[in-house]
Amino acid sequence: MLLEGLETLSLLASEGTMAKVASRLYISQSAVSKRIAQLELRLGKKLIEPDGRQIRLTPQAQELLERLAPSLAEMKGVLADSQTLFDQTPLPIACSETLLAGYLARFMHDYLAQDPHLALSTHHTPVILTRVRSGEALLGICAGRLPPGHGLDAELLLEEPFYLVGNEPNPKRPTTAGAMRKILTMDLENPANRYLREPLAERGLEPAMELDSYLALIELAKAGMGPVLLPAGLLALVGEQGEMACPLPGLGRPLYLVYRQNSLKRERIARLVSALHQHFRHYNDTPR
Known part of the structure; x- marks a missing residue:
């Protein structure tokens, strides 16, 4: 669940809206909101804030992603390598x-x-x-x-x-x-x-x-x-x-x-x- 939340936060940084992230992840907008809410609860800090019609990351969230981005990408890659690839x-x-x-x-x-x-x-x-x-x-x-x-x-x-x-x-x-x-x-x-x-x-x-x-x-x-x-x-x-x-x-x-x-x-x-x-x-x- 932590990895899902971080991945969702990373996509929000680039996409800017819940709708676009939902489209990228093939999930509902409410599921996107739930992932972010659970991550905020886990970390004990606010990670996103409204910016007109879009959403922007808080400074704390930006700092978190800067530190975790390389490790997050590598972790996702390792998980993809480990996935069984059926026909x-x-x-x-x-x-x-x-x-x-x-x-x-x-x-x-x-x-x-x-x-x-x-x-x-x-x-x-x-x-x-x-x-x-x-x-x-x-x-x-x-x-x-x-x-x-x-x-x-x-x-x-x-x-x-x-x-x-x-x-x-x-x-x-x-x-x-x-x-x-x-x-x-x-x-x-x-x-x-x-x-x-x-x-x-x-x-x-x-x-x-x-x-x-x-x-x-x-x-x-x-x-x-x-x-x-x-x-x-x-x-x-x-x-x-x-x-x-x-x-x-x-x-x-x-x-x-x-x-x-x-x-x-x-x-x-x-x-x-x-x-x-x-x-x-x-x-x-x-x-x-």
């Missing part, structure tokens, strides 16, 4: 949206025929790492560079090249001396993408807009705006513009499988990891 047990997978759209839709359709209890969710890479570390996801499939000390086992699936798509996409087009060409990119403040700024600048390319949505970038490219920076896996979604995309030699992003150290001892996870490697081997053998 009917949901197997949560945290995945990059672009990988799901660009590489994994057909694979997942086929694989669900043999393991129908996969539970997919999409997130940015930093969130994927957090969810796998805490055991909320048993496998992560993510894109971009991983931070040092992430604490997980990581296997490279593919080095995915980038392309320029859309209006005047030729990066070799002459420009005024010293001038930077404006392009549209994904959010380069995302830690997994931050490494791209320097190599783009070396190629004379400067982000004019950074969008936190590949769907928006795809639609802008289809509408003729650009040039737009897109990974190879999404070119097919752009249609004719994607067929005329211009490669940027040497510029790419790594795609990784990440999992906790003991995960491959579980047959269902090991079988899925093997199938994913086999699937991505095709893309390694047949470059665009």
Whole structure:
């Protein structure tokens, strides 16, 4: 019960409302309130207070979470490792949206025929790492560079090249001396993408807009705006513009499988990891 209360408090810190926490935990709002009330009773201090339509943590609660957060995440991960994974047990997978759209839709359709209890969710890479570390996801499939000390086992699936798509996409087009060409990119403040700024600048390319949505970038490219920076896996979604995309030699992003150290001892996870490697081997053998 203590662990449940701390987990609920941690989610309240990030979500801000009882309703959102209830949705994350698949329980009722009254159950969320009960967990917090029991934790306050156990600790003998007030942990939350109203903040308009939201809820904020008291300074005492914030201090508690700062001290316990690393241990709480590790404890949840150990419990997830210890859970018996039956064939009917949901197997949560945290995945990059672009990988799901660009590489994994057909694979997942086929694989669900043999393991129908996969539970997919999409997130940015930093969130994927957090969810796998805490055991909320048993496998992560993510894109971009991983931070040092992430604490997980990581296997490279593919080095995915980038392309320029859309209006005047030729990066070799002459420009005024010293001038930077404006392009549209994904959010380069995302830690997994931050490494791209320097190599783009070396190629004379400067982000004019950074969008936190590949769907928006795809639609802008289809509408003729650009040039737009897109990974190879999404070119097919752009249609004719994607067929005329211009490669940027040497510029790419790594795609990784990440999992906790003991995960491959579980047959269902090991079988899925093997199938994913086999699937991505095709893309390694047949470059665009």
